[in-house]
Amino acid sequence: MDEQIVQELIEIVGEKNVSTAQADKITHSYDATQEVHLPDVVVYAARVEDVSSIVKLANRWKIPVLPRGAGSGFTGGTLPVHGGIVLVLTRMDRILDIDTENLTAEVEPGVVTGELQRQVEKLGLFYPPDPASKEFSTLGGNVAECAGGPRCVKYGVTKDYVLGLEVVTPTGEIIRTGGKTLKNVVGYDLTKLFVGSEGTLGIVTKIILKLIPKPAAKKTMLVQFETIAGAAQAVSAIISAKIIPTTLEFLDAATIDCIRDVSTISLSADCKAILIIEVDGEAQLLDEQAEQILSIISPFGILDTRIAATDKESEEIWQVRRIVSPSLGKINPDKFNEDIVVPRSKVPDMICALEKISMDYDVPIVNFGHAGDGNIHVNVMVDLREHGMADKMIKVMDEVFAAAVNLRGSISGEHGIGTSKAKYMSMELGAETIGMMKKIKNVFDPNNILNPGKIFEDTSLQTAGK
Amino acid sequence: MSKNKRLQDFEKVIHECVKCGVCQVHCPTYQAEKKEGAVARGKIALAAALLEGQAGLEERLQEDISMCLMCGSCVDKCPKKVPTNEIVGAVRREITENQGLSRIGKTVSTLLGSKVLMKTLSKSGAVLSPLVLKKIPETSGLRLRFPLALMKDRTVPKIAYRNLFDRIPEYTEGDSDKPIIGFFAGCSITYAYPEIGEHMVAILKRMGYSVYLPRSQKCCGIPALSSGDGKLVEKLSEANVAAFADKDVQYIITACASCNGGIGEYYKTMKADYGDFTAKVIDFSVFLQQQGLFEQLAGMDKWPERVKVTYHDPCHLKTQGITKEPRQLLQALPNVDFVEMDHASSCCGLGGTFSVYHYDVSKAIGARKIPGLKESGASRIATGCPGCIMQLQDSINHAGLQVKAVHILDLLAQALGK
Numbered sequence: 001m002d003e004q005i006v007q008e009l010i011e012i013v014g015e016k017n018v019s020t021a022q023a024d025k026i027t028h029s030y031d032a033t034q035e036v037h038l039p040d041v042v043v044y045a046a047r048v049e050d051v052s053s054i055v056k057l058a059n060r061w062k063i064p065v066l067p068r069g070a071g072s073g074f075t076g077g078t079l080p081v082h083g084g085i086v087l088v089l090t091r092m093d094r095i096l097d098i099d100t101e102n103l104t105a106e107v108e109p110g111v112v113t114g115e116l117q118r119q120v121e122k123l124g125l126f127y128p129p130d131p132a133s134k135e136f137s138t139l140g141g142n143v144a145e146c147a148g149g150p151r152c153v154k155y156g157v158t159k160d161y162v163l164g165l166e167v168v169t170p171t172g173e174i175i176r177t178g179g180k181t182l183k184n185v186v187g188y189d190l191t192k193l194f195v196g197s198e199g200t201l202g203i204v205t206k207i208i209l210k211l212i213p214k215p216a217a218k219k220t221m222l223v224q225f226e227t228i229a230g231a232a233q234a235v236s237a238i239i240s241a242k243i244i245p246t247t248l249e250f251l252d253a254a255t256i257d258c259i260r261d262v263s264t265i266s267l268s269a270d271c272k273a274i275l276i277i278e279v280d281g282e283a284q285l286l287d288e289q290a291e292q293i294l295s296i297i298s299p300f301g302i303l304d305t306r307i308a309a310t311d312k313e314s315e316e317i318w319q320v321r322r323i324v325s326p327s328l329g330k331i332n333p334d335k336f337n338e339d340i341v342v343p344r345s346k347v348p349d350m351i352c353a354l355e356k357i358s359m360d361y362d363v364p365i366v367n368f369g370h371a372g373d374g375n376i377h378v379n380v381m382v383d384l385r386e387h388g389m390a391d392k393m394i395k396v397m398d399e400v401f402a403a404a405v406n407l408r409g410s411i412s413g414e415h416g417i418g419t420s421k422a423k424y425m426s427m428e429l430g431a432e433t434i435g436m437m438k439k440i441k442n443v444f445d446p447n448n449i450l451n452p453g454k455i456f457e458d459t460s461l462q463t464a465g466k
Numbered sequence: 467m468s469k470n471k472r473l474q475d476f477e478k479v480i481h482e483c484v485k486c487g488v489c490q491v492h493c494p495t496y497q498a499e500k501k502e503g504a505v506a507r508g509k510i511a512l513a514a515a516l517l518e519g520q521a522g523l524e525e526r527l528q529e530d531i532s533m534c535l536m537c538g539s540c541v542d543k544c545p546k547k548v549p550t551n552e553i554v555g556a557v558r559r560e561i562t563e564n565q566g567l568s569r570i571g572k573t574v575s576t577l578l579g580s581k582v583l584m585k586t587l588s589k590s591g592a593v594l595s596p597l598v599l600k601k602i603p604e605t606s607g608l609r610l611r612f613p614l615a616l617m618k619d620r621t622v623p624k625i626a627y628r629n630l631f632d633r634i635p636e637y638t639e640g641d642s643d644k645p646i647i648g649f650f651a652g653c654s655i656t657y658a659y660p661e662i663g664e665h666m667v668a669i670l671k672r673m674g675y676s677v678y679l680p681r682s683q684k685c686c687g688i689p690a691l692s693s694g695d696g697k698l699v700e701k702l703s704e705a706n707v708a709a710f711a712d713k714d715v716q717y718i719i720t721a722c723a724s725c726n727g728g729i730g731e732y733y734k735t736m737k738a739d740y741g742d743f744t745a746k747v748i749d750f751s752v753f754l755q756q757q758g759l760f761e762q763l764a765g766m767d768k769w770p771e772r773v774k775v776t777y778h779d780p781c782h783l784k785t786q787g788i789t790k791e792p793r794q795l796l797q798a799l800p801n802v803d804f805v806e807m808d809h810a811s812s813c814c815g816l817g818g819t820f821s822v823y824h825y826d827v828s829k830a831i832g833a834r835k836i837p838g839l840k841e842s843g844a845s846r847i848a849t850g851c852p853g854c855i856m857q858l859q860d861s862i863n864h865a866g867l868q869v870k871a872v873h874i875l876d877l878l879a880q881a882l883g884k
């Protein structure tokens with residue numbers, strides 16, 4: 001790294017916010033993908049003007065800039081695959097305004113999702129998007145990845161709540177998109193373009209979010225099924241009865257095997273699938289709704305139904321869902337975790353396809369996720385030390401994604417493309433569509449400064465120099 | 467062979483970290499600094515680099531590794547249960563032993579070297595009269611924390627002129643049919659808060675137990691552990707295990723959460739035959755619950771004039787899952803109205819010797835307790851650790867609140883009357 005660049009960075013944000021120490025490079029070289037790419041320099045910024053100056057500097061020196069939030073991304077979005085400046089935004093963490101008249105919130109990008117939720121809930125308001133990482137992921141990261149979670153069945157994902165943004169463009173201009181109003185048709189909807197752009201089109205420095213009134217009450221149910229097919233049919237039946245629960249999570253037999261020993265709720269030996277169903281709204285309507293759901297699903301081979309009567313019991317049910325991820329390692333050391341999504345009615349077909357792939361290739365596949373919106377977390381559990389396993393995995397993943405796309409689904413519901421899934425983009429999108437996206441990237445970022453090497457597989461975009 | 471685990475012993479668990487980032491939520495230093503080097507995940511990445519023998523790490527690595535209270539909050543919630551606090555301890559010992567890497571050495575371990583310390587201390591005659599000082603053993607963790615007394619703005623307890631050993635006999639005979647309880651008092655109670663120790667003994671006596679307070683007990687070793695002095699930890703552990711071997715004690719009770727974490731939890735991880743000893747170690751609140759004291763208290767008439775009290779979870783109890791017993795005890799007290807507070811379980815910020823070399827961060831962590839405390843409306847914040855009491859009072863004073871930090875045993879003693 002050119003000493004001159006470091007000097008200029010220091011002039012912008014001060015000495016203690018710039019580091020080229022090896023230890024700092026190491027601690028900013030990874031995210032939840034566990035891949036490692038060292039940056040050339042680590043910078044902490046706290047003001048939009050500084051972000052802008054840093055990006056302009058990067059354009060002058062032709063050096064990549066990688067926006068970084070909590071580093072909890074699952075697809076390598078914040079990894080400096082071509083080196084460069086890791087620009088950390090966790091200290092831009094002020095909630096600037098919670099407007100109880102217009103039901104909006106204005107925040108800096110480093111605010112942690114769960115913290116905003118707690119603050120607005122104190123005022124009787126609600127920010128629904130609930131990625132499982134909400135207690136540590138940042139809203140900037142959520143916007144960049146368009147994060148979603150269990151509640152999205154009913155309430156939608158991050159993009160449904162972003163009203164306006166302040167963004168530093170890849171050439172360093174500070175622009176504002178959208179605003180505080182629910183309606184806005186002035187010019188192109190750049191807000192939507194930035195949401196989900198994975199830090200490749202701009203650095204978000206301020207976010208205006210829509211809030212809704214907090215639901216008065218909720219009711220959580222855990223239902224054990226004899227077969228996965230039964231559970232899948234139950235999901236379809238609920239949706240086609242035009243009932244939209246808040247959440248509709250499912251766990252398959254392999255998942256249940258992983259958690260049976262650690263679950264505080266006893267799970268029957270015959271239980272081959274679980275649905276966790278939650279409804280919310282006015283307290284007096286909930287009992288009726290819950291009963292309706294239970295009667296709709298009753299023909300599908302139910303072993304046991306548990307309805308939480310208190311918050312504590314509801315928490316206990318959710319705990320069953322939360323212990324899933326950490327418990328999977330029991331099967332095999334290496335986990336390939338994908339988050340494909342299919343139209344909701346196709347969930348049973350997708351499950352069948354996955355069972356077939358698992359048999360054909362003789363690899364354990366553990367599935368759980370958000371049945372209500374067709375988003376399935378597919379975890380292929382293998383031991384990469386086994387001879388030939390790595391090659392086999394390439395084929396398995398190809399088949400998993402192909403199956404999703406064939407059902408008119410998508411290769412990622414929440415986690416984004418980043419580096420991990422770039423090579424599968426062409427399975428889902430035609431060359432013209434990808435070409436159009438690249439053109440957009442080029443217009444925004446002629447020097448390919450911002451987060452190069454992400455989303456698009458080939459680096460035919462000029463790679464940023466050092 | 468060293469009784470402390472070495473960094474190599476953690477190689478496997480270090481690689482179990484899946485880099486999920488969950489620890490950010492629970493790590494007090496990350497919350498204060500919002501910097502990856504301060505969180506468990508970052509420290510584990512550095513420990514891994516150190517194990518691989520990567521070069522060029524010295525300065526910043528030491529800074530990051532120093533940025534840890536060894537509170538264990540991260541371990542509790544880590545899906546892989548990676549013991550970052552123990553790993554940080556091992557790295558610090560590595561640093562202290564390895565002369566090539568001695569920046570922490572400069573900031574922390576040298577506080578151990580009695581010469582330097584004595585020099586600093588001699589300047590502080592006002593706070594510590596040499597007469598009192600003479601009574602505090604060279605190896606005491608309090609000496610490691612003494613520089614606190616020299617820090618500007620710092621609220622510190624007065625060192626008592628008559629320490630616990632001057633006040634309580636080594637052996638107090640109880641009913642003949644009741645067993646002997648060993649009392650591990652620890653430095654803070656022995657020298658700074660002897661009344662807490664007196665309360666402990668009085669309550670045990672009242673319940674009919676014989677109490678053994680061996681004079682040969684030493685510092686638990688937590689401050690030495692935190693500053694990377696493995697040899698001293700070893701020496702202290704040996705002395706403490708030996709100290710209680712002289713009598714047939716049924717339990718070894720503590721009223722200091724840090725000491726409990728030291729002689730109970732840390733000694734368990736050592737490569738030594740300490741199983742019989744550590745199995746006997748018990749926190750006072752757990753012991754009193756097992757003895758049925760809570761029901762007895764709940765049966766007493768509530769006082770007409772009660773104080774509103776909230777509770778702070780000391781990390782060393784919280785991470786062992788001891789969160790209910792202290793609350794139940796407070797709820798049972800006739801002189802207390804118990805209220806919960808927000809952030810009850812967040813760290814106070816003291817952390818072994820952390821506060822000595824990172825007072826600003828320590829203060830920032832402590833300040834996070836204040837809004838919740840204020841909102842609770844309590845006039846006392848009770849806890850089970852004298853270290854926390856000192857730090858909480860410091861944070862309270864900085865915020866200008868009229869709240870007093872007390873030990874649960876202070877309130878219990880008041881309820882039972884002398």
Ligand SMILES: Cc1cc2nc3c(=O)[nH]c(=O)nc-3n(C[C@H](O)[C@H](O)[C@H](O)COP(=O)(O)OP(=O)(O)OC[C@H]3O[C@@H](n4cnc5c(N)ncnc54)[C@H](O)[C@@H]3O)c2cc1C
Nearest residue numbers: 069070071072073077132138140141144147148199204414
């Ligand atoms: C245990 C666990 C559970 C998870 N569960 C879910 C889930 O249920 N649903 C879900 O959707 N995701 C989930 N994720 C993935 C991840 O938490 C989300 O993608 C999250 O939105 C990332 O936020 P972050 O702050 O960690 O961003 P980072 O990982 O730091 O960055 C992610 C991307 O956003 C970009 N970025 C960050 N900040 C900005 C900014 N201010 N402006 C522009 N670009 C920026 C980065 O460059 C990068 O491309 C989970 C992750 C983990 C580890």
Ligand code: SF4
Nearest residue numbers: 483484486487489544
């Ligand atoms: S919570 Fe545990 S596994 Fe996750 S990053 Fe932190 S230390 Fe690693």
Ligand code: SF4
Nearest residue numbers: 493534535537538540
């Ligand atoms: S032990 Fe405490 S301070 Fe250290 S990394 Fe873990 S949570 Fe953070």
